[in-house]
Amino acid sequence: MTIASGQTAAAERVPALVEQFKGGLAAPICLTWEWTYACNLSCLHCLSSSGRRDPGELTTEQMRSVIDELQAMQVFYVNVGGGEPTVRPDFWELLDYAVACGVGVKFSTNGLRLDAERARRLAATDYVDVQVSLDGATADVNDAVRGDGSYAMALRAMQNLAEAGFENFKISVVMTRHNVPQLDEFAALADRFGAQLRITRLRPSGRGADVWPELHPTDSQQREIYSWLTDHGDQVLTGDSFFHLNALGGSPLPGLNLCGAGRVVCLIDPVGDVYACPFAIHDAFKAGTVRAPGGFARVWRSAPLFAELRTETSGGACRSCSEYSACQGGCMAAKFFTGLPLDGPDPECVKGHGASALAAVGGAPPRTETDHSHRGREVPLGMPSVRVPAKVRVPAKLCDSSPLAGTA
Amino acid sequence: MTTPFEPARGYRLNPAVALRPEPFGALAYHFGNRRLSFLKAPELVDLVRGLGSHHCVSDALAAVPDGRRDAYLRALASLAAADMIVPQQPRSEVA
Numbered sequence: 044m045t046i047a048s049g050q051t052a053a054a055e056r057v058p059a060l061v062e063q064f065k066g067g068l069a070a071p072i073c074l075t076w077e078w079t080y081a082c083n084l085s086c087l088h089c090l091s092s093s094g095r096r097d098p099g100e101l102t103t104e105q106m107r108s109v110i111d112e113l114q115a116m117q118v119f120y121v122n123v124g125g126g127e128p129t130v131r132p133d134f135w136e137l138l139d140y141a142v143a144c145g146v147g148v149k150f151s152t153n154g155l156r157l158d159a160e161r162a163r164r165l166a167a168t169d170y171v172d173v174q175v176s177l178d179g180a181t182a183d184v185n186d187a188v189r190g191d192g193s194y195a196m197a198l199r200a201m202q203n204l205a206e207a208g209f210e211n212f213k214i215s216v217v218m219t220r221h222n223v224p225q226l227d228e229f230a231a232l233a234d235r236f237g238a239q240l241r242i243t244r245l246r247p248s249g250r251g252a253d254v255w256p257e258l259h260p261t262d263s264q265q266r267e268i269y270s271w272l273t274d275h276g277d278q279v280l281t282g283d284s285f286f287h288l289n290a291l292g293g294s295p296l297p298g299l300n301l302c303g304a305g306r307v308v309c310l311i312d313p314v315g316d317v318y319a320c321p322f323a324i325h326d327a328f329k330a331g332t333v334r335a336p337g338g339f340a341r342v343w344r345s346a347p348l349f350a351e352l353r354t355e356t357s358g359g360a361c362r363s364c365s366e367y368s369a370c371q372g373g374c375m376a377a378k379f380f381t382g383l384p385l386d387g388p389d390p391e392c393v394k395g396h397g398a399s400a401l402a403a404v405g406g407a408p409p410r411t412e413t414d415h416s417h418r419g420r421e422v423p424l425g426m427p428s429v430r431v432p433a434k435v436r437v438p439a440k441l442c443d444s445s446p447l448a449g450t451a
Numbered sequence: 452m453t454t455p456f457e458p459a460r461g462y463r464l465n466p467a468v469a470l471r472p473e474p475f476g477a478l479a480y481h482f483g484n485r486r487l488s489f490l491k492a493p494e495l496v497d498l499v500r501g502l503g504s505h506h507c508v509s510d511a512l513a514a515v516p517d518g519r520r521d522a523y524l525r526a527l528a529s530l531a532a533a534d535m536i537v538p539q540q541p542r543s544e545v546a
Binding site: 060063066067068069070072117119120145147170 | 469471472473474475478480482485487489491
């Protein structure tokens with residue numbers, strides 16, 4: 044990201060870009076669009092509690108009209124996820140349509156559909172990027188979170204992409220207590236496949252809420268991540284997700300250092316609901332739906348929730364902290380799903396304010412209401428097996444079967 | 452590879468770049484290298500859009516108030532470095 048600005052005398056000075064971003068943009072820069080809740084895996088930390096397709100997911104025609112709208116709004120690229128987006132039978136058709144409309148697609152996948160032939164076709168498609176999810180540099184660490192065989196599947200996909208000549212695809216890692224010691228191994232893996240490493244923060248969203256207490260990095264690991272990023276930051280993508288670590292001082296991590304929710308970021312979920320951020324699938328952060336008159340553009344421009352998010356936050360309890368300007372209070376979703384007030388410290392506040400705030404939380408924190416988890420499937424390997432309480436599960440639905448049934 | 456920015460030459464918006472109007476100015480997106488740049492003043496956006504109709508950058512800057520000319524020149528240099536604006540006619544030795 045480069046900033047071209049024209050400023051000389053103080054009188055002509057325009058506010059810093061980050062200040063401008065706080066008021067929101069004409070269209071999102073970083074739009075996550077989840078194409079299905081269906082997934083072949085049952086990752087312990089799935090932030091969208093995916094597994095089973097939702098019968099109300101947008102149809103091919105509805106998806107196309109959203110793409111048309113994004114083109115008109117000049118949203119130049121979208122981050123497509125799920126679920127496992129490639130299990131949609133119309134996935135490749137929609138991908139081609141988006142690219143033809145000038146809406147680039149970066150899609151996240153566990154590697155399921157990336158065989159040699161598909162990898163060759165992707166390598167030949169302009170304007171597509173692939174992000175393979177991997178949460179361990181070794182099979183034991185990865186499969187403990189993502190399920191048996193998922194490491195082999197991801198590596199096979201990466202091998203296919205590399206052999207097809209797809210340069211610079213992304214290997215996307217959610218940092219956990221078990222894989223922080225593997226940072227160098229992840230980097231070596233990325234080098235081996237001619238890929239770029241992307242590391243992001245574990246959020247207590249979706250099923251992630253169940254495992255967050257055991258899996259989120261320890262305080263010393265947070266310092267390890269920060270110093271590793273300081274050393275390697277220019278080669279590693281982070282999706283701006285570690286800005287709360289900037290309170291550790293020294294040199295700030297590259298990025299906006301800002302919660303972009305509703306300002307530069309938002310999420311469209313598989314049924315067309317629009318949320319302020321991909322980590323906040325909850326009614327409290329639902330701004331509207333692309334199905335309503337005016338579509339996505341109207342939600343982005345006029346939703347009262349977004350208007351509220353685009354105003355200056357008070358900073359609350361954090362305002363008196365010397366590091367507030369560095370971390371901006373951290374991640375809204377991380378606070379919300381651990382039961383913390385939004386104007387207080389992040390649960391992983393590096394000054395230690397999160398731990399004491401967490402200890403004071405009374406009652407159960409809010410949960411993602413939409414749960415599409417496969418029933419009765421956990422990934423028990425190496426982790427304490429955690430079940431979502433039965434009371435928050437959604438009732439049986441017509442499509443409660445394997446998302447892969449009937450597809451090749 | 453981009454060549455050094457030369458205000459004596461004519462430049463234009465790279466055809467691979469789209470400008471999206473924003474409250475602060477515009478967001479520039481390069482479809483080729485997928486980079487984003489931000490044009491932080493509406494006047495700079497007008498300047499960049501009109502660049503192609505001037506035979507050299509200095510000419511395009513003639514209408515800009517003296518106090519701002521250097522700043523806009525720097526902004527244009529950084530846009531050239533990012534391949535957002537390109538020379539109107541590549542010199543033969545460059546091509």
